[in-house]
Amino acid sequence: MSVLTTNKQFICEQFQEYLKIIYHLGNKVMLLKQLWYYAKELGLARNLNEFYSQMVKLEHSEIIRKEPFTAYGKKTQLQMLVLRKYGIRFIEEKPDSYSVASVPKASSNERILVSIFKNRYIQTKILPRIRQESEKITFENIVDLLNRDCSTILLNKNEGISYLSQISSNQRFQNELDIAEIKQEIEKMQFVDQKRLEGLKKGSASSSGKGKGKVISSSDMPLDEVTRDYFNSLLLKDDTGVKFVSPKNQRIYCFSIDTMLNCNYHIAQIKSIQNKLHVTILMFDIHNKQNAYKVAKDIACFYHMLSRYLNVKNDFKLKIGVICLDKAAAKRVKTDSEAPVRDFISKEVRGTRLSATLRDWDVGEEMQKHIDVQFTDYNITNDFLDGIKHVNLLRR
Structure with a gap:
């Protein structure tokens, strides 16, 4: 009824x-x-x-x-x-339920x-x-x-453009922000969004009358144009004069707020302490699969992204919270990150896996002094996953 x-x-x-x-x-x-x-x-x-x-x-x-x-x-x-x-329609103030999408079965x-x-x-x-x-x-x-707090906690995937627009108009940080760079970043993200939507439309059209269709992109390599345009001034040349871009450089310079949100990472707070900007970022390890290399390379991408957005460049404090399911998971990632790395030839300790990977991703020793990484947990296993019943499953 x-x-x-x-x-x-x-x-x-x-x-x-x-x-x-x-x-x-x-x-x-x-x-x-x-x-x-x-x-x-x-x-x-x-x-x-x-x-x-x-x-x-x-x-x-x-x-x-x-x-x-x-x-x-x-x-x-x-x-x-x-x-x-109907509940979604009520919140979004839409005239009818046909104007809103239902939450799909997970x-x-x-x-x-x-x-x-x-x-x-x-x-x-x-x-x-x-x-x-x-x-x-x-x-x-x-x-x-x-x-x-200038937090992104309320944002979902692919909602970074609205965040950058808001932060660029925030009067508190006008002296610290590179507005021209942020506007360029917004244009790039809008281009990516346009390509994504074109791909979704083509996927929808290809499945007309055939049930749920397969989402296809608007071209074989939908981000080719973005990468090419964005790297015009960044591309390197080898001995033959041929331009090339390494996957690492592409990751560093194309990492954006949208990339961060899509990885379930969030800015928790931006504040100024003694005329120095402090940015706190939370890395939610919802799949329980974090490791030292992934943590470090993404922290490096955060650092380079913020350096692009800020006038102060390297003169800011970055605090990272790696949020795991429980204490055991947090300890595992922390131990992996703090494991010593030795030089291949001399066998001398070159630092930890975390610091070594940050160096490999162009975050040097001086820059690393501005980064504080904490490994913690929200006790998810005990409070929401029936505790010990899921421990063996999670550790696989």
């Missing part, structure tokens, strides 16, 4: 705080357990019984749907909530894992700061503090 639109609208208005939290803080998906935490902190429910009653109303009104939370191929005892089309658990990591950060780092600043925690206070 279908639910009347007027009833759906009434329920959405009654529980719009929940819908805003799921939509904006969880990218339309969220664990029931984490939403309950928000309900307590924001005063949306007096107790667990009232909270469950509210969720039942939302579910019966076809605003949300419940799904078992599956992680790494195994079902947990927790449930996740997914916004349905083919992997990446979306909900990203939501878990993001909301863990908000609940453990942002909410305590709000408590110190004001008596009441609200959704608006959360968003406001994240915006004041």
Whole structure:
């Protein structure tokens, strides 16, 4: 039996705080357990019984749907909530449900894992700061503090252009930012987005009348034009005079905010301390696959990216948080990163794997003094993955 639109609208208005939290803080998906935490902190429910009653109303009104939370191929005892089309329509203020896309059935658990990591950060780092600043925690206070931090936590994949536009107009950092370089970066990212959309349109057209089609690109190498244009002044020449670009240089100079977001890395905060810019970046290891080389090369890319965006170039502080599932995972990545590296011939220690890889990626010893890397965890395994049941699975 279908639910009347007027009833759906009434329920959405009654529980719009929940819908805003799921939509904006969880990218339309969220664990029931984490939403309950928000309900307590924001005063949306007096107790667990009232909270469950509210969720039942939302579910019966076809605003949300419940799904078992599956992680790494195994079902947990927790449930996740997914916004349905009417709930999305309500938040986006669209005239009808045909104007919005539904959240697809998950083919992997990446979306909900990203939501878990993001909301863990908000609940453990942002909410305590709000408590110190004001008596009441609200959704608006959360968003406001994240915006004041110049954080990308609320952004999803391929939403870096809006972030660069906002940061370039932020009056606090006008002296530190290279506005011309940022505008050039925005143009490059817009070109990439255009190519991506052309590929999606062609993929859609090729599958017309045949069900779900295969997404194809607009050319055999859709980023060829971007790479060629961007490297006009950066290309190197060999002895024959032929221009070439190494994969490493391409990675360094094409690494952007979008690249960072697509890797589930986020800027947590940008602030000025004693006239020196401090940038904090979180690397969410949602797949439990980080290693010293990957961490180091991506940190190097962060550093070079920020050097392009800033007038101060190398005169800034970069703080990196490698966020793992649990203490064991954090220890594994930390041990791997701190393992000594020896010279192949002399056998002398040349530093750690982390520092050696940073050097290989053009971040020298002086630059590394401005980088602080911390390996930590959000206790995801115990709090959301039924603890020890998943440990052996995660360690594979």
